[in-house]
Amino acid sequence: MAVPQFWWGHRANKSTRLYIVGCEPRAIPTVPLVLGEAPCVIQSRKRQDYRPHTKRAEREATPKDFAIWLVSLARRCTGHNSD
Numbered sequence: 001m002a003v004p005q006f007w008w009g010h011r012a013n014k015s016t017r018l019y020i021v022g023c024e025p026r027a028i029p030t031v032p033l034v035l036g037e038a039p040c041v042i043q044s045r046k047r048q049d050y051r052p053h054t055k056r057a058e059r060e061a062t063p064k065d066f067a068i069w070l071v072s073l074a075r076r077c078t079g080h081n082s083d
Helices: 056-060 064-076
Strands: 001-004 016-017
Touching: none
Parallel strands: none
Antiparallel strands: 001 016
């Protein structure tokens, strides 16, 4: 499942692919849907865009809301050990 981290608050789309095992599709936490363009882009310096580029630290960061969503997803997967 591919999701843009923009939906969870990243300033760029930052597409992320998720491989989900042990969780029925109906058990996956609600995925937010944010329409429109992200205010920034993640690109190499060789390409130009009308939107500002993110800095390296921001490119590598994960939005807090996305991290919370991922933990929620992990807890719903079979084989999760709450110890």
